[in-house]
Amino acid sequence: MMTSDVLNRRNFLKRAALAAASATLPVPALGATSARAAALHRSAYVFDGHVHALDREFYHGGNITDRVAIGQWDLPRAKEGGIDAFFLSVYVPEEYYPGRYETKQALRRIDHALDQVHKANPQLGLALNGRDLVRLQQENKVAAVLDIEGSYDLDGDLGVLRSLHQLGLRSAQVSAHNWNQHYADACCSAAQWKGLTPHGRDVVREMNRLGMVINVSxxxxxxxAQVIDASERPVIATHQGLRQVNDIPRNIPDDLLKKLVDRGGVIGFQIGSEFAYPREYTWLTAHRKKTFWDTTSIPERTKGKTIYEIDELMGPTFPMLGADVPDEVAMHIDDWVGVVDRAIQLVGEDAVALGSDFDGGPTLARGMRDVRDLPMITEAMLRRGYTETRIRKFLGGNLRRAFTQATA
Known part of the structure; x- marks a missing residue:
């Protein structure tokens, strides 16, 4: 007898196959933008700080180069959206933590990512530092930066960290996803360490020494606050929002944003309404059975399961798509750009970046289908009166600078 998890996964695969088979030719990404916005977007270096590019492929098969009809991101659509580089999320969900599978899952996901990058050559290449960004751009390849989201090891073992670095990992969240590490508190769990433990500071110092991006999302x-103080290099929050706009733990308060930027850091803005649009967030919260970040049921749901059984449990949840919301509460792209503008007014135009979180669950702005529609941002920024220099900084220049400094 099949379990419901297996049936859900098989039904998902059937839907995906049917959708892929019936997919029509893509609509040109820049078709709905002005000639000026289209030209600016195409000529800008577009660097996205957070993309769930391979969750679907890990759990359901296929390649990053496959155009699919389910989800918000694949390489063909990303290229249509003007993407030049992106942080590829090596996502290790909390479900792998209770059985202490987090390090094994991190290794499996990195192995899968490296295989996918290799198969995508000559369209895609791995970027380990700023020099690689230059080289890959000259080779007309999209650059992928491996970024752990979740825990590479709950204990923060420095030997494991060094091993992952040797494999090509160049960015890692200091805290786990929504679950405390044994050395650092996460945003959405009860405080255990009041920030970093002494070993947590060792992790920060080792990441500095290795030339890794320290990600505080x-x-x-x-x-x-303690990571920013301890780090000798710029710190990046790859996918955030502003707490002054929506008062939730995943958003950054003004004082911490200023602190981050004072040390050369950059904030990447998550493109969904969860963070950026209180009206839609309120509607979404009212229509969910649990809060978006609730992890309390995980230990019971995963008790006694093998890592492969957890794979079966997780498969139907990917790709993580945004909720369908009524038009009357849906965020407009100008609302989202307005949040970016607030940050610019607070800390300046050299500190803001794109951190979309495509396929990571964001409910996109009204009319935005997927990564193909990134030029809508460029159009909205031109409407707001931004200079082309400011727009280029946001689309990729600022993140490129911070990544280069962190990995030098």
Whole structure:
């Protein structure tokens, strides 16, 4: 007798296959934008700080180069959206933590990512530092930066960290996803360490020494503040929002944003309404059975399961798509750009970046289908009166600078 998890996964695969088979030719990504916005977007270096590019392929098969009809991101559509580089999320969900499978899952996901990048040559290449960004751009390849989201090891073992670095990992969240590490508090769990433990500071120092991006998204406020103080290199929050706009733990308060930027850091803005649009967030919260970040049921749901059984449990949840919401509460792209503008007014145009979180669950702005529609941002910024220089900084220049400094 099949379990419901297996049936759900098989039904998902059937839907995906049917959708892929019936997919029509894509609509040109820039068709709905002005000639000026289209030209600017195509000529800009577009660097996305957070993409769930391979979750679907890991759990359901296929390749990053396959155009699919389910989800918000694949390489063909990304290229239509003007993407030049992106942080490829090596996502290790909390479900792998209770059985202490987190390190094994991190290794499996990195192995899968490296295989996918290799198969995608000559369209895609792995970027380990700023020099690689230059080289890959000259070779007309999209650059992928491996970024752990979740825990590479709950204990923060430095030997494991060094091994992952040797494999090509160049960015990692200090805290786990929505679950405390044994050395750092996460945003959405009860405080355990009041930030970093002494070993947590060792992790920060080792990441500095190795030349890794320190990613403070999903960190508790106390963790974030202590990481910024401890790091000798710029710190990046790859996919965030502003707490002054929506008062939730995953958003950054003004004082911490200023602190991050004072040390050369950059904030990537998550493109969904969860973070950026209180009206839609309120509607979504009212229509969910649990909060978006609830992890309380995980230990019971995963008790006694093998890592492969957890794979079966997780498969139907990917890709993580945004909720369908009524038009009357849906965010407009100008609402989202308005949040970016607030940050610029607070900390300047050299500190803001794109951190879309495509296929990671965001409910996109009204009319935005997927990564193909990134030029809608460029159009909205031109409407707001931004200079082309400011827009280029946001689309990729600022993140490129911070990544180059962090990995030098």
């Amino acid at each position: 999903h960190s508790a406020d106390s963790t974030m």
